Amino acid sequence: MRRLAGLRFILVSAVFSIAALCSGFAPNARSLPEPQIASEQNLAVVVNLSNPVQNLSMPELRRIFLGGRSHWPNGRRITLVMIEPGQPERAVVLGEICQMHETDFNNHFLHGVFTGEVLVSPKTLATPVGIRKFVFNVPGAIGYLRVSDLDPSVRAIRIDERGPEDKGYRLHVPPRSSK
Amino acid sequence: MNGQNKRARKGTSAGPAALLDRVLALASPYNSSLLLLMVFLVVIIVGLFVIRDLHATNVEAQKMYAGYVQGLQRIGELQYEVQETRRSTFYALTTNDSNLQLEYADQSREADRLVNEGISQYLRQARIPQEIEVGRRLQLDWSGYLGVRNEVLASILEGSTKEAVNLDLKGGVPSFERVRQDLQEIKRLYDEQASQQLANVAATSRRTIFRLIGVLGITLALASASVWAIQRSKMLGAIQLAKLQMGFVASVSHELRTSLAVISSAADNIADGLVGGKDQLKSYGSAIQNQCRQITELVNQILLFASTKEGKNRYTLRPLQVSRIIDAVLDNTAELVRGAGFVIERRIESGLPCVMGDLSALSQCLQNLIVNAVKYSGESRWIGIHAFVHDSEERSSKEIRITVQDRGMGIDRLEMLHIFEPFYRGAAVTAAQIHGTGLGLSLAKSIAEAMGGTLSVVSELAVGSRFTLHLPIVEKQESEMASVTSKPDPSIRT
Numbered sequence: 001m002r003r004l005a006g007l008r009f010i011l012v013s014a015v016f017s018i019a020a021l022c023s024g025f026a027p028n029a030r031s032l033p034e035p036q037i038a039s040e041q042n043l044a045v046v047v048n049l050s051n052p053v054q055n056l057s058m059p060e061l062r063r064i065f066l067g068g069r070s071h072w073p074n075g076r077r078i079t080l081v082m083i084e085p086g087q088p089e090r091a092v093v094l095g096e097i098c099q100m101h102e103t104d105f106n107n108h109f110l111h112g113v114f115t116g117e118v119l120v121s122p123k124t125l126a127t128p129v130g131i132r133k134f135v136f137n138v139p140g141a142i143g144y145l146r147v148s149d150l151d152p153s154v155r156a157i158r159i160d161e162r163g164p165e166d167k168g169y170r171l172h173v174p175p176r177s178s179k
Numbered sequence: 180m181n182g183q184n185k186r187a188r189k190g191t192s193a194g195p196a197a198l199l200d201r202v203l204a205l206a207s208p209y210n211s212s213l214l215l216l217m218v219f220l221v222v223i224i225v226g227l228f229v230i231r232d233l234h235a236t237n238v239e240a241q242k243m244y245a246g247y248v249q250g251l252q253r254i255g256e257l258q259y260e261v262q263e264t265r266r267s268t269f270y271a272l273t274t275n276d277s278n279l280q281l282e283y284a285d286q287s288r289e290a291d292r293l294v295n296e297g298i299s300q301y302l303r304q305a306r307i308p309q310e311i312e313v314g315r316r317l318q319l320d321w322s323g324y325l326g327v328r329n330e331v332l333a334s335i336l337e338g339s340t341k342e343a344v345n346l347d348l349k350g351g352v353p354s355f356e357r358v359r360q361d362l363q364e365i366k367r368l369y370d371e372q373a374s375q376q377l378a379n380v381a382a383t384s385r386r387t388i389f390r391l392i393g394v395l396g397i398t399l400a401l402a403s404a405s406v407w408a409i410q411r412s413k414m415l416g417a418i419q420l421a422k423l424q425m426g427f428v429a430s431v432s433h434e435l436r437t438s439l440a441v442i443s444s445a446a447d448n449i450a451d452g453l454v455g456g457k458d459q460l461k462s463y464g465s466a467i468q469n470q471c472r473q474i475t476e477l478v479n480q481i482l483l484f485a486s487t488k489e490g491k492n493r494y495t496l497r498p499l500q501v502s503r504i505i506d507a508v509l510d511n512t513a514e515l516v517r518g519a520g521f522v523i524e525r526r527i528e529s530g531l532p533c534v535m536g537d538l539s540a541l542s543q544c545l546q547n548l549i550v551n552a553v554k555y556s557g558e559s560r561w562i563g564i565h566a567f568v569h570d571s572e573e574r575s576s577k578e579i580r581i582t583v584q585d586r587g588m589g590i591d592r593l594e595m596l597h598i599f600e601p602f603y604r605g606a607a608v609t610a611a612q613i614h615g616t617g618l619g620l621s622l623a624k625s626i627a628e629a630m631g632g633t634l635s636v637v638s639e640l641a642v643g644s645r646f647t648l649h650l651p652i653v654e655k656q657e658s659e660m661a662s663v664t665s666k667p668d669p670s671i672r673t
Contacts, residue, residue, distance in 0.1 A: 079337045081277075123277050123338070133281045138333045 042164040043171040044156035048139045055158040067118035076140035080122040092173045232387035239380045247373035257297040263290035271335045317361035324354040423602030438470040484618045487625045494537035498653050501531045501566045508545040524563040534650040536630040544626040547619040548583040548646045556587035584645040590638040599624045
């Protein structure tokens with residue numbers, strides 16, 4: 001009996017210990033931080049320095065990138081500039097902003113131009129440098145660049161009141177391969 | 180003799196020509212040095228003028244190059260970049276490839292950056308108001324064109340070719356034309372400045388040529404004047420020499436004729452039996468002896484001078500006691516001095532060292548000085564001979580000085596330069612009809628120099644003259660004489 005009583009004590013202690021441990025770690029497990037993303041890996045939406053627009057909501061941005069809006073508030077014609085297919089930046093824009101695959105995006109513009117619903121088709125450039133120069137030269141241009149590719153010749157706008165350096169910014173691009 | 184006096188008087192009062200001749204006569208011993216100095220100075224002056232003018236011309240040319248050639252080069256580059264800006268914009272119109280269009284846009288912007296730099300540089304270097312005004316206008320017009328160019332480029336990149344062309348036709352062409360006119364205006368200003376600078380260079384060159392001609396003319400005139408002066412000086416020297424030689428011949432002839440006349444008349448009287456008695460005959464003989472001695476001395480002087488000039492004299496130098504030399508001289512001239520009623524004051528320092536010399540020659544030298552003192556003492560009947568040791572002015576040692584001093588008529592300051600020239604006789608001496616050959620001092624000086632010494636003179640008109648014979652001491656005795664003190668030995672001999 002004494003042996004059984006001792007065994008019962010050990011079991012009860014172990015149960016309480018486990019319960020205590022579980023009760024002590026539970027709040028910490030609930031407040032684990034989200035994975036940290038360096039701001040250099042964010043994708044900035046850029047416009048010409050003369051463009052007065054500072055902020056766009058994601059739906060407005062989607063409309064612009066799908067050719068549904070033709071002019072800026074200052075009257076300048078909107079010119080969409082995109083990097084060539086196959087680049088991670090383009091994939092992020094198609095996925096996060098346009099919410100389409102490459103084929104759907106192309107079909108959208110083919111259809112839109114044919115029916116007249118889309119007035120401006122996007123310009124396609126080979127490199128981020130080309131995009132930056134294009135946006136610099138064209139007052140109504142809008143494009144996108146990695147934060148690491150930004151320079152003072154263009155200006156990044158905020159999306160849903162969040163800039164590329166802010167927490168909660170939604171456009172992330174995978175790092176470039178070392179090749 | 181009277182003619183010479185007249186000429187002498189004429190020479191002192193005949194105006195600039197005579198004055199020039201006198202100056203030339205004074206300068207004649209220094210002809211070569213003067214000519215060299217003059218040529219040297221003239222060459223330096225000409226060289227300085229030429230260097231200065233060449234430098235000025237060079238500076239003007241450099242200014243012209245910097246201001247015009249480089250300016251035109253800058254304008255040319257500016258025009259090229261302006262065209263390049265527009266050309267690159269047009270090239271972007273020729274393709275639909277956005278990447279290529281961006282390259283053309285880059286080219287256009289690079290060209291416009293260079294244009295802006297060129298305009299800024301032009302404005303920095305602009306000096307006159309027109310340049311500043313046109314520079315600012317160009318800056319303004321270029322900014323206007325760039326505004327249109329940017330719109331055109333944007334339209335091209337957007338793909339609106341038609342709009343780009345319309346924009347260019349509407350705004351680009353007129354604004355670019357204004358830029359082109361501004362550049363033409365700048366070029367016109369450069370042309371005007373270049374013309375002005377060219378005129379300056381031409382004026383400087385003309386001025387340089389005139390100056391060179393002037394300087395060369397002056398040089399030629401100076402050279403001609405120098406040659407003329409030298410020739411005239413030589414001619415005057417030759418004339419003077421000829422006159423002196425004629426005077427010498429006349430003087431010698433006169434001396435010879437006087438003595439010969441005395442000898443001849445004495446001989447005639449003796450031959451005619453007019454001389455009676457032993458005493459009278461003795462007196463005649465003595466007179467003939469004196470005259471013969473005078474003739475002999477005269478001939479000896481001439482022969483000595485001739486041998487000195489031909490360099491035939493061979494002196495035997497040996498150590499001599501100074502007192503011995505002076506005593507020999509006084510012995511030789513005793514009769515002359517006594518006959519003329521002179522008193523000679525002889526002072527010889529005690530313990531004088533020996534001098535190296537030829538006794539006969541040194542005696543002749545001092546004898547000439549004493550004879551001159553007798554001739555030119557006038558009413559004074561005093562001659563001083565003084566021998567002493569003194570520091571040499573030419574060497575760093577001591578020397579023996581023997582002075583022969585008189586209280587006679589003295590020598591004019593201008594004539595002092597010539598009294599040692601052979602045959603020279605001063606105007607005052609000639610006027611006073613004092614006979615002589617003009618060889619005595621020349622011979623004395625030659626002898627002094629042959630003994631390694633010199634002969635100097637100090638004289639003042641109507642006060643007297645002092646001739647000093649400077650002789651080197653025999654080297655062995657120099658150290659002994661360092662301690663010699665000046666203790667005069669005033670032994671007076673009459």
